């Protein structure tokens with residue numbers, strides 16, 4: 001298990017290989033469909049993503065009596081929908097970690113190689129565990145405009161466990177696994 | 192709330208927050224099979240931790256609380272009515288046991304109560320077992336369900352059990368880990384298209400450790416499970432020994448002109464319960 005702590009350095013991120021287990025710590029921010037669309041349309045980001053992490057997640061967040069926020073459920077959402085926007089986001093912001101589920105396309109993989117970023121797979125459906133790893137909500141942007149599930153939340157996480165699914169050396173674990181399983185499938189059909 | 196509605200709402204709460212024992216046991220067995228320090232282990236450990244947290248807190252196992260499908264024994268039709276089931280779903284949604292998870296298919300608008308014509312799905316089953324069964328199936332897994340029409344030349348699948356095996360393996364290859372593997376397959380041989388999907392979902396209600404009473408199907412279930420787990424897809428598709436937890440196969444009569452094989456994919460968050468009434 002490799003421990004990564006914000007700010008995530010290019011050297012640390014480039015040292016990761018597809019299949020590595022990682023524990024993410026420190027600041028991460030969420031962003032999904034509307035957030036990506038806003039960025040692609042030329043919107044100005046309210047915060048600096050350099051050496052940061054972007055989490056594809058639509059959390060369920062409730063307000064505590066003292067006005068602070070608490071995350072009740074926070075599993076990853078499917079990442080493929082952000083494929084059209086992610087390469088530009090990586091190149092222009094200098095983000096190092098993209099966290100989601102299901103993987104992303106070859107263009108995103110190229111951008112990861114070029115800029116020194118990786119795609120991390122969080123465990124799909126594990127909403128309670130993810131919520132548990134989020135120790136504090138430190139800020140929120142676009143809450144009014146995008147709504148709670150689509151806003152850009154700033155979280156402090158502790159020991160948020162993920163697997164490197166796409167590294168900065170052009171390797172995608174999903175593509176590897178699919179090719180290997182396809183070979184086995186063909187073998188079984190030949191029987 | 193009437194007593195019946197309260198009882199049904201409790202069934203929903205249990206189903207949503209607590210994975211059945213057999214599913215948890217299968218996940219534990221899977222964990223023991225996977226190599227130390229592997230990503231498969233990390234995923235399974237996270238899943239099991241998630242199951243324990245949700246049960247302790249009484250919160251949903253997964254944020255996608257899915258499509259609710261009720262199977263109710265015919266002899267309960269007058270007690271466990273569609274109206275009472277609907278009232279229980281609305282109450283469970285109000286309490287946060289279910290996410291607001293229903294959208295009008297035409298306008299896209301959220302139906303906040305999760306109740307409207309067609310939701311939840313209710314089947315009255317032709318048995319006198321006095322049972323109410325509930326399954327909650329998430330969208331990500333439902334997206335991986337498939338139906339084949341045999342013969343299928345591309346798979347070399349004819350209209351026999353060997354053809355069924357080929358079709359089901361093709362569904363496994365297609366699904367990869369995207370339906371939140373490790374998954375459970377419910378399979379229906381035959382029926383018309385609609386009956387195929389209904390029966391394949393019905394198969395998902397079976398205890399994972401049971402044995403199919405039809406010896407030929409029991410054998411096929413074991414074979415497909417073994418073969419699918421040799422694909423190496425693994426938990427969440429990141430590689431590993433556990434791609435499926437179980438395969439359950441049933442059949443429905445068909446007309447001579449059709450031969451459907453329907454495969455329902457259920458994710459690891461296999462939320463199902465049954466109660467005797």
Ligand code: SF4
Pocket residue numbers: 124125126253254255256257328329330331332333370371458459460
């Ligand atoms: S497929 Fe299952 S575990 Fe995955 S997000 Fe959907 S309901 Fe949750």
